[in-house]
Amino acid sequence: MTSTxxxxxxxxxxxxxxxxxxxxxxxxxxxGDSGDGMQVVGDQFTAESALFGNDLATLPSFPAEIxxxxxxxxxxxxxxxxxxDHEISTPGDTPTVLVAMNPAALxxxxxxxxxxxxxxxxxxxxxxxxxxxxxxxxxxxxxGSLGGFRVYEVPMTTLTVxxxxxxxxxxxxxxxxxxxxxxxxxxxxYHRPLESTLDFVARRYAARPAVVEANLLALRAGWNFGETAxxxxxxxxxxxxxxxxxxYANVTGNTALAWGLVAAAHQAGIALFLGSYxxxxxxxxxxxxxxxKQFGVTTFQAEDEIAGVGAALGAxxxxxxxxxxxxxxxxxxxxxxxxxxxxxxxxxxVVDVQRGGPSTGLPTKTEQADLLAVMYGRHGExxxxxxxxxxxxxxxxxxxxxxxxxxxxxxxxYLLSDGYLANGSEPWLLPEPGSLPVxxxxxxxxxxxxxxxxxxxFLPYERDPETLARPWALPGTPxxxxxxxxxxxxxxxxxxxxxxxxxxxxxxxxxxxxxxxAKGIPPVEVDDPGAEIGEPAPLLVLGWGSSYGAITAAVRRxxxxxxxxxxxxxxxxxPFPANLGEVLSRYPKVLVPxxxxxxxxxxxxxxxxxDAVGLGKVAGTPFRIAEIEGEMLRLLDGDIAGVSDRDEGVxx
Amino acid sequence: xxxxxxxxxxxxxxxWSSDQEVRWCPGxxxxxxxxxxxxxxxxxxxxxxxxxxxxxxxxAARFPYYMSTYGMHSIHGRAPAIATGLAVSRPDLDVWVVTxxxxxxxxxxxxxxxxxxxxxxxTILMFNNQIYGLTKGQFSxxxxxxxxxxxxxxxxxxxxxxxxxxxxxAEATFVAxxxxxxxxxxxxxxxxxxxxxxxxxxxxxxxxxxxxxxAFAAVNAKEHREEMLVPLVHGEPIRFGADRERGVVLGRDGxxxxxxxxxxxxxxxxxxxxxxxxxxLAFMLSRLARGPFEPTPIGVFRAVERPDYGALVRxxxxxxxxxxxxxxxxxxxxxxxxxxxxxx
Numbered sequence: 001m002t003s004t005x006x007x008x009x010x011x012x013x014x015x016x017x018x019x020x021x022x023x024x025x026x027x028x029x030x031x032g033d034s035g036d037g038m039q040v041v042g043d044q045f046t047a048e049s050a051l052f053g054n055d056l057a058t059l060p061s062f063p064a065e066i067x068x069x070x071x072x073x074x075x076x077x078x079x080x081x082x083x084x085d086h087e088i089s090t091p092g093d094t095p096t097v098l099v100a101m102n103p104a105a106l107x108x109x110x111x112x113x114x115x116x117x118x119x120x121x122x123x124x125x126x127x128x129x130x131x132x133x134x135x136x137x138x139x140x141x142x143x144g145s146l147g148g149f150r151v152y153e154v155p156m157t158t159l160t161v162x163x164x165x166x167x168x169x170x171x172x173x174x175x176x177x178x179x180x181x182x183x184x185x186x187x188x189x190y191h192r193p194l195e196s197t198l199d200f201v202a203r204r205y206a207a208r209p210a211v212v213e214a215n216l217l218a219l220r221a222g223w224n225f226g227e228t229a230x231x232x233x234x235x236x237x238x239x240x241x242x243x244x245x246x247x248y249a250n251v252t253g254n255t256a257l258a259w260g261l262v263a264a265a266h267q268a269g270i271a272l273f274l275g276s277y278x279x280x281x282x283x284x285x286x287x288x289x290x291x292x293k294q295f296g297v298t299t300f301q302a303e304d305e306i307a308g309v310g311a312a313l314g315a316x317x318x319x320x321x322x323x324x325x326x327x328x329x330x331x332x333x334x335x336x337x338x339x340x341x342x343x344x345x346x347x348x349x350v351v352d353v354q355r356g357g358p359s360t361g362l363p364t365k366t367e368q369a370d371l372l373a374v375m376y377g378r379h380g381e382x383x384x385x386x387x388x389x390x391x392x393x394x395x396x397x398x399x400x401x402x403x404x405x406x407x408x409x410x411x412x413x414y415l416l417s418d419g420y421l422a423n424g425s426e427p428w429l430l431p432e433p434g435s436l437p438v439x440x441x442x443x444x445x446x447x448x449x450x451x452x453x454x455x456x457x458f459l460p461y462e463r464d465p466e467t468l469a470r471p472w473a474l475p476g477t478p479x480x481x482x483x484x485x486x487x488x489x490x491x492x493x494x495x496x497x498x499x500x501x502x503x504x505x506x507x508x509x510x511x512x513x514x515x516x517x518a519k520g521i522p523p524v525e526v527d528d529p530g531a532e533i534g535e536p537a538p539l540l541v542l543g544w545g546s547s548y549g550a551i552t553a554a555v556r557r558x559x560x561x562x563x564x565x566x567x568x569x570x571x572x573x574x575p576f577p578a579n580l581g582e583v584l585s586r587y588p589k590v591l592v593p594x595x596x597x598x599x600x601x602x603x604x605x606x607x608x609x610x611d612a613v614g615l616g617k618v619a620g621t622p623f624r625i626a627e628i629e630g631e632m633l634r635l636l637d638g639d640i641a642g643v644s645d646r647d648e649g650v651x652x
Numbered sequence: 653x654x655x656x657x658x659x660x661x662x663x664x665x666x667x668w669s670s671d672q673e674v675r676w677c678p679g680x681x682x683x684x685x686x687x688x689x690x691x692x693x694x695x696x697x698x699x700x701x702x703x704x705x706x707x708x709x710x711x712a713a714r715f716p717y718y719m720s721t722y723g724m725h726s727i728h729g730r731a732p733a734i735a736t737g738l739a740v741s742r743p744d745l746d747v748w749v750v751t752x753x754x755x756x757x758x759x760x761x762x763x764x765x766x767x768x769x770x771x772x773x774x775t776i777l778m779f780n781n782q783i784y785g786l787t788k789g790q791f792s793x794x795x796x797x798x799x800x801x802x803x804x805x806x807x808x809x810x811x812x813x814x815x816x817x818x819x820x821x822a823e824a825t826f827v828a829x830x831x832x833x834x835x836x837x838x839x840x841x842x843x844x845x846x847x848x849x850x851x852x853x854x855x856x857x858x859x860x861x862x863x864x865x866x867a868f869a870a871v872n873a874k875e876h877r878e879e880m881l882v883p884l885v886h887g888e889p890i891r892f893g894a895d896r897e898r899g900v901v902l903g904r905d906g907x908x909x910x911x912x913x914x915x916x917x918x919x920x921x922x923x924x925x926x927x928x929x930x931x932x933l934a935f936m937l938s939r940l941a942r943g944p945f946e947p948t949p950i951g952v953f954r955a956v957e958r959p960d961y962g963a964l965v966r967x968x969x970x971x972x973x974x975x976x977x978x979x980x981x982x983x984x985x986x987x988x989x990x991x992x993x994x995x996x
Contacts, residue, residue, distance in 0.1 A: 051991055196989055243993040247986065255988075263981045273741050275733075293972040295979030298741060298965055303766035307733035310726075310763070314706070314737030317724060318745070322737065340727050430990070433982040457671075475722035475738075475745050478701040483670065483716050485725030495672065496717060 020191055020237045025084035027092030028186065030179075031109050032101030032122075033070050034063055034077040037179035042079025044183055044200055048192035050250035050427055053240030054083040057549060059091035059622065060423045064280070064363045071133040076108040083190075085239040089391070089549035091424065093624040099182050101125060101156070103134035110140075118150045120186065122178065124157035152231055156181050156222075163221035164214045177211075177218035184222025191237040194219065246429045253392035253421035254281070256428065257351065258288035260399025262295050265321040267400075268407060268439035272297045273315035275308040276325045280363040281419040282353035285325045305333040309350065313337060316346045317484075319443060319474040321403060325351040328370050329360065335378050338412050340486045342382040342510065345461075345470045347406035347413075347441075349399075350374075350384075354418040356620045365620030366419035368545045369596035374414040375574055375603065381507045383514040385409070386573040388416040390548035393428030395421060398571060400436070405517055407441050410469045416573070418595075420546045420622045444471035444480055458482055460494040467520075468513035514575060521572050523579040527555070528566035537564035539636055540587035541628070542612065544570040544600050547593050550623035557629050558636075565632055573600070581608045589635050591615060593628050663694040670720045681832035681858035682711060685779060686718055688838040695839075696846055703746045706735040708760055710752040711786050712779040712858075729760025732767035732776065739773050740962040746846065749776040753794040754784050757813050761793075764853075765822035770961040771850040777842070778855050780815060783864035796943055801863075816938035816953060819853040820931045826850065827934065828952045831857035831872045831881075837950065844952055850960040857944065870945045882910075882940070884951035889921035890937075892947065900940065900949075908936045910947050926955045 028045065032038045039060055049056050059080040068075030082092035094114035100106040102125035113119075121141070131139055140146055141153065160181045164174035180201070187194055197219060205211040226232060251259075265272035272295065276286045290299040298315070302308040309324040316322030324334065331352050341348045354370045356362030374386055385405050389398035395417055402415040460482040461470050473480040482494060490497035491505055528537050543551045548569050555567045568583060570576065584590055584604060590612040592601040601614035615631045617623055668690045676682045693703065703721040707713035709728035716723030722745075726734050731749045739747040749767075756764045756778045767774060783801070784790040790803040794815060798807040819827045826848040830841040838856065845852035857868040866873075871880035882892045882900065890900040891913060899913045899921035913921060928934065934954040941948040 047989060051989060053991065053993070245993050245995045247990050247992050249985065249988050249990045251988065259984060262979070262984065266979065266981050271741060273737060275737055292979065292984065293969045294976040295984075296969060296973070298969065300737065300740065300965075302733065303762055306730060307736070307763050307766065310730045310733030311737030311740070314724075314734035314739075315741040316737075317704075317734075318738045318742040320737075320741045336727055337730065344724070430985045436981065475704045475742065476702055478699070481700055481720055481722050483672075483719075483723035483725065485716070485723075486727055487725060 020235045023236050023238055024086060025082060025088065025092075026097065026190060026236070026238050027080065027082045027095045027114070028097040028099070028190075029078055029080040029095040029109060029112070030099045030182065030186075031076055031078040031105035032179065033105070034065070034075050035067055035070065036077070036101050037176075038077045038079050038101070041179045041183045042081060044197045045186060045192065046081050046425060047196045047200070047250060048187060048194065049081070049083040049238075050248070051196050052193055053243070054085065054238055055088050055241040055243070055427060056081055056083045056250070056425075057088055057091045058423075058425045059420065061621075062364050069133075071102055071104055071130050073104050073108050073134060076105050078105070078109060083238050085241055087241065089552040090622070090625060093626055097186070099186060101178070101182065103131045103136055103140070106140065107134045107136065113149065115148055116150065118152070119146065120152045120154060120182070122156040122182070123153040124155045154185065154225065154231070156185075159221055159225060160218045163217045167210055167213050167217065169210065169214055174214055177214045180215045180218040181222035181225075184219040184224075185226045186222075188223040188226030189232060189235050191235060194223065243427070244429060246432075248427045248429055250425050251393060251428050252284070252423055252425045253389065253395040253417055254284040254353070254423070255288050256393050257389070257395035257399045257415070257417060258285045258292075260396040261289065261321070261323055261349070261403065262292055262297060263396070263436055264400045264403035264439060265297075266295055267436050268321065268403070268441050270441050271320045272323065273300065273312055273320040274298065274323045274325065275300045275302050275311035275315070277302050277305045277308045277330065279305070279327045279330050281355055281422045282325045282327050282330075282351065284422065285351065285353070305330040306337060309334040309337040309348075313341050313344070313346060313348055316341075316348050317344070317475070319441070319472070321349070321407075322347065323349045323351065325353070327353050327355045327363075328357045328373070331370060331373060331377070338384065339378045339380065339382045341412040342378070342384060343486050343489070344484045345410045345510075347410055347472070349402050349406050349413050349415055351399075351415045351417065353422045354416060356618070362620045364419065366546065366622060367596060367618060367620065368416075368418055368547065368594050369599065369618065370416065371544070371573060371594075371596065371599040372602070374416065381511060383511050383574070384412050384414055385514055385517050385575065386414045386416060388545045388571060388573055389421055390543075390545060390569055390571065392421050392424045392426050396428070401571070404439055405520075407439055408469065408520065409467055409513055409517055410472055411514060416545060418546050441472065444473040444477065457493070459492045460484060461489055462492050463509070463513075468509060468516055518572075518575040518578045521577055524568050524570060524577040524583055526566050526568045526583055529559075530564045531566070535564070536586060537566040538587070539589040539591060539632060540566040540568060540584070541591045541593065541632060542568050542570065542584070542600070542604065543593055544573055545594070547595060547623050547628075550625050550628050551593055553625040554628035554632060557625065558632055563633075563636060565636070570600070573603075576607065580604070584608050584610045584612070589613070591632060591635055593617075593623060593631070595623065663700070665690045665694065668693045668700065668720055670718055672717045674718050675714065676711060677862050679861040680711070681781065681860070682715070682779065684832045684835060685777070685838065685856055685858060686715065688835050688842065690719070691835070692839045692842055692846075696843065698746050702744060703748070704738060705748045705750055706731045706738065707750040708755040709786070710755045710784075711860075712750050712752040713755060715750040729755055729758070730763060731755070732760065732763040732772075732774065735774050736767055736770070736772045736961075740965050743773070743962050743966065747774050749774050751776065751778050752785075753778065753780045753782060753792045753815065757793040757815060757818065761818075765818065768819055768851045768853060769823040771823075771825050771958050773849060773960040773962050774851050775842075775845045775848075776851065776853045777845075778815060778853065779858040780855050781858045781860035781864055782812075782867045783860050785860050785863050789863040814938060815855045817935060820935045820938055820954060824851060824853050824954065825956050825958045826852035826952070827938070827954045828853070829855045829857070829950045831868060831950065832859060833872050833874075834877075841951065844955065848955060850958055868944045871941075871948045872944075880947055882947050882949040884924045884926070884937070884949050884953060886924055886926045886952065886955075888924060889918065890924050890949070891921060898947070900937075902933075908940055910940070926952045928954070929956055
């Protein structure tokens with residue numbers, strides 16, 4: 001596609017092209033200063049598309065600083081969404097449309113764009129000072145550097161101020177609505193219905209009628225500008241996707257995760273107690289749960305990460321569903337208490353919304369690099385089951401599953417999400433009303449001795465022969481008084497014991513209990529169309545967590561090109577599904593893509609002695625489909641000895 | 653009479669003792685504190701099953717193992733946080749925290765101050781022996797400056813904490829001090845602490861006869877007690893001495909001073925008021941002695957009413973439930989924008 005600065009496009013061609021063109025997908029990225037409201041606009045464009053019936057996936061990206069210096073690259077906040085008329089699993093590798101509110105937003109995002117992408121620029125922001133702030137010596141609009149793109153320059157600030165004149169707002173205040181102008185314009189360009197945005201503006205700013213009015217005027221002005229300015233040669237439409245019947249909602253991973261916890265506690269008939277300390281990108285789970293006290297939810301914003309998990313564990317001792325939510329740095333701090341929970345054998349759910357590390361790392365960026373930390377990051381032999389969500393909506397089911405394991409086996413459980421899932425969203429087919437399973441906390445109600453007709457002492461570490469779980473005996477229950485603690489306990493009685501044989505037995509019992517979780521989880525499913533006709537693929541791609549979307553899309557692409565490739569995705573990382581070793585043994589080549597330097601691949605190599613190959617990426621961003629696709633091709637075509645020319649590297 | 657009442661009325665010390673062998677060093681002050689608690693509990697009208705002792709790490713932290721109640725021996729410093737989760741979610745329980753000077757004021761200092769300022773319904777007993785016992789004799793955050801220990805062979809350089817000043821500064825609603833050589837005073841102080849709604853903090857001077865023997869002897873040895881311990885009794889002038897001949901006055905310089913009653917006259921003696929909302933006087937009293945070598949107040953310094961945190965949490969939940977009804981999961985999942993895809 002050639003560069004077309006549309007200022008002087010001729011009227012004849014325009015009339016012909018102004019019929020909406022149908023396209024099958026669209027990747028839009030809104031970018032501006034972190035104070036420009038790009039996340040709001042992205043959210044609303046997404047909501048409009050969801051209600052229109054498209055499949056979609058989103059990728060918000062914002063700086064860790066609340067207000068980095070205006071106009072600088074550091075302050076750029078962006079929101080990317082892919083919408084399609086078919087099923088998709090990622091927000092798209094390369095945007096086909098970039099809305100840039102200033103030069104910094106253009107510069108920070110230009111390199112990511114698809115060839116021939118459409119640029120919608122706020123022309124008012126390209127003054128000398130802003131160009132300099134963004135590091136542009138020469139205006140990129142005039143030096144040919146935008147030559148490969150279709151560029152639309154729109155004086156958004158001026159038009160917004162003009163549109164808001166009836167409100168009497170000062171220009172400085174009025175121009176803040178320019179994000180809604182941009183939304184109106186792009187909504188027109190892609191035929192999005194505005195109803196949900198009108199609703200949103202009215203609700204969100206209800207306390208400030210002047211802001212409602214200004215935003216709505218700006219939104220309409222943007223829409224009308226698209227329709228009347230004769231700048232655009234065409235508008236486009238992405239037809240609705242064909243979805244399975246049912247009721248859908250568009251939710252972020254953090255919201256789905258919070259709802260999963262509420263639902264699981266509700267289905268177990270126990271109170272949910274969240275002990276948490278604010279941390280990016282997990283805080284929205286705390287915020288969401290704090291809204292739902294009608295479910296008997298207690299949200300305790302603790303003095304620190306340790307108190308958050310400590311209070312959750314204390315509540316669990318009392319019979320609540322104890323949950324703590326955090327990200328990497330918080331995991332480090334909570335580790336000792338999680339080890340205590342292993343020893344106490346009480347239910348506890350620890351949510352780790354992973355972000356880039358080490359240390360403070362990249363608070364607002366995504367990474368899957370905590371797997372080994374949660375698997376092994378405790379002193380002593382302290383096994384903890386691990387469940388990982390794979391998509392934003394799957395966070396609901398993953399949370400429910402984490403609670404099920406915690407309650408069934410009286411154990412802390414790690415639930416892994418990440419920044420990409422936390423803030424990303426997708427249409428979610430809601431469970432049918434009344435369809436969620438019931439969970440049984442199975443509180444101990446009587447002394448085992450009394451049941452047996454003797455008056456022997458209550459045995460707090462007597463185990464269920466099936467699950468090896470110990471009784472959950474709540475304070476307040478007469479006759480079951482007992483003491484638990486972090487010192488090694490004698491088998492059955494739970495008394496303090498330093499006996500060598502007892503310690504060995506208890507370590508093995510705890511390990512066997514966690515290993516036994518595998519008996520209650522479904523086998524890992526392999527998607528390998530050829531296997532059914534006796535022609536299994538030569539390559540299995542094994543994933544976990546949020547790389548699901550990119551892996552799935554890459555597998556689809558290869559199959560379209562006629563290549564056979566099998567896919568499996570792990571939700572249970574510890575213990576593994578019982579059939580995983582057998583599955584891996586069926587494939588001559590196994591590729592494990594993950595946004596870390598090779599953590600799951602280490603675990604499966606160690607556990608099953610398979611020559612699995614890792615594909616690692618640690619850029620703070622999710623995989624692009626092409627990255628995984630390329631690596632699969634290299635493996636399929638036998639070029640596994642070559643060193644990757646990408647900076648992500650290949651593991652091991 | 654219900655069975656719970658029967659259990660309460662009939663208990664003796666033995667009913668509150670577990671079958672575990674007590675393993676503190678012979679002569680440790682912890683024994684007398686354990687006895688005081690086990691003797692007090694039968695008098696409190698509470699049931700064993702509704703009583704929970706939560707501890708951290710240290711010699712004192714073994715306490716729950718010796719009680720026939722529910723108990724948790726947790727990890728170092730975290731008992732107030734763990735007990736907060738339990739007390740907030742289970743208002744029907746009596747939750748006691750047993751901690752030491754290292755556990756409460758060093759590794760767990762943060763949790764202690766926040767439990768106090770929130771006013772969580774906990775009875776916190778801090779055994780202060782001014783030394784690390786379980787790790788065999790390093791200085792603690794309450795050890796005096798210059799203290800020679802294994803980790804400070806040339807003397808400790810650390811300024812110590814005054815535990816009661818810390819508690820009062822942390823907005824505690826109940827602050828008291830007692831000592832391990834006076835069972836009656838211990839029992840009365842602990843009874844008051846137990847009956848207090850909200851967080852009750854009690855510092856118990858406790859002798860570590862192995863690593864810091866006689867740390868408090870200058871004030872609580874039998875022969876010094878009358879002259880060196882200043883009993884605080886609500887509504888009464890603060891006087892001490894064999895003939896109550898000494899007393900505490902608030903001087904014109906705004907400082908508390910120990911005086912001879914005969915010199916200033918009885919009316920000049922400060923009357924103790926534990927209900928005073930302003931904590932300044934209680935704070936000054938907590939600092940009357942610079943250490944356990946000057947006349948040292950014991951008893952209840954401060955006991956004011958403030959809603960306990962757990963009650964506020966439950967009230968908020970109840971208020972939301974009253975307004976919205978109890979939760980409906982299907983409605984929650986459909987609470988945002990939704991759309992329906994029909995059968996094709």
